[in-house]
Amino acid sequence: MDSRKNLELARKIIINNYNDFIRDIILDKERPVLKVVFYREVYLYLRYNDYGEYSYSAIFSPNPDDQMRFDNYDDIWDIKTRPHHFHIRGMQEVIDSPMKGEPDHDIPILLKFVLDYAKK
16 A cells, blocks of 8 residues: 555545545645645544554544544454444444545545535
8 A cells, every 4th residue: 555645536526525624635745644724624634554443533623522533553443344444423332334444445535524514
């Protein structure tokens, strides 16, 4: 897996399809992370590593736990999509995730979640 290639692909998908919602998008030169800032002041961080692991974190406000995250870093959750899981907004519960760690598949789903949750 090539983390930089995945981030570049994710960035391209976001710019090409969601640019009207985005204030800023930054691909870190040193670390494998893409930061997206939406006009609604929602922050989205996408991370990939070279071992097939990923994390998509959306932060909705400075309030503790006002965020949600999709990832596959840990394999401890008793769900059908294990190790892929979704920490729902509020971070109090983990449920099945539709993600696969593949930008082409995940980014459209992720942006729909983020934009829908940002309205709440």
